[in-house]
Amino acid sequence: MDARLTGPVTSSSDIMLECRGVCKRFGALAAVDGIDFTVARGEVVGIGGPNGAGKTTFFDLISGLTPTTEGDIRLMGKNIVGLAPHRLIHLGLARTFQLNSAFDGMSVYENILVARSFGRRSGGGSALVAGSDKQAARDMLAELDLEEFASMQAAEIPILARKRLMIATALVNEPDILLLDEPVGGLTPPEIEDFIALMLKLKAQGMTIVFIEHVMHFLTSVADRAMIMHQGQTIYDGAPTGLASDRTVAEVYLGSAGLEQSA
Template identity: 30%
Template sequence: MNMTASANDAPLMQIRNLDKSFGGVKAVDDVSMDLRAGIVTTLVGPNGAGKTTFFNLITGNLTRDGGQVTWLGRDTAGMKPYRIARAGVGRTYQDLRLFDGMTVWENVLNATEHGAFPVPISRAHRIARRERIERVLERTCLADKRNTRAIDLAYAERKFLSMARIMATEAKLWLLDEPASGLDPNSYERFLAILREDVAEGVTVCIIEHNLDIVIGISDRIAFLDRGRLLADGDPHTVMNDPELAKIYFGDRE
């Protein structure tokens, strides 16, 4: 939405010729892409197109076979996932991976706690952190559930807790893996509102999504993956109106 404002900046993340195979099958095949500040990029494509693998490669959860990923100008080769996360790349998982035994509050609080040792923090910092978490819980409508364990939450609440965790961090780039799948219309509107607010505040988002309303409604740009290859990368209408891509997407492949 503010593409013109940011178009001249260097990309936050630069991905060049990314490759990954699993036992001879190319899951990600020579993908290059720039993720620029403030731009919402949506990854679309049929199941098995390599979208989640793409996320796993740029977060360091999987090691790449070839290609280069730079984050804020720095090559991320060999960086452990926790280092990439600390550098400002946040992600959610399709299967959520909440901290099930912990309460909503602890889940969100712990998302902000990096250090291996408990270090004393100042009162001012503690208060600021508490306010930040309160605000996140209000926006995700989880404030009343703060003492509920994650495992006892309803489906939509679990999806929002997954969002709340990443919202509480200071990640500059959010990689969201199907964050809105299965949400009812109300929850879905709330999810879009949250995303718009955070994007307006400067968060850069890359999102895997099957819901075409989201794809059209919030994306600045669509990247279309199929069988590991990036088939198209451009503005939503052009990509979604391409009859060849529509065929692949809706399973009408010859």
């Protein structure tokens, strides 16, 4: 077997997420076609590929939004196939989305507090907002540089702050693994650099992160490992530095000019 497609060698105790033979079919179309994928504790993995490659569908399968057709998905050794998203957050898996989702009529602070109150680490549960939840929300405002926006409605804040807010609502429950779907989509180059700094900060803290991204500069700057998908399958799984010399990746995704720019 091609060494690029086997992923990292880790002991079973280090594996946070494991997917074996994961498929999703819509009639005759295999949107995800037999994906094998593992993520080790503390690893940061970037997933790339052209539009329609199956990346977001793959995330939807992992995070419980879409049922698998077949295959096995394990979170820290536990089979999570068929579990609803709200149960997965309590098991330690958090996810953000391509759209900058938030409760637009609520303040930034309230958005983070709601996420905490209904999430994994709540001190009171959904019927009661505990003092510890309020403190955790305030701490997250500081951690994600959102204090200046705390009292503003989410609909009123700039896009970079909305991106940070989505991350904050995921992180406030101290997940074991964080899934990010196109975290820098729509950002300007300076804003992307800002987000790279944030991701490197989380990486230094030991956070396990899997993200989907088209911006190759972001992927190669942040990820320990890159997985490239095409037509529902893995065509590359290895070091980001290897993307520039991989002929298959060049042909189906980046093109020779893109590869030169990402090198």
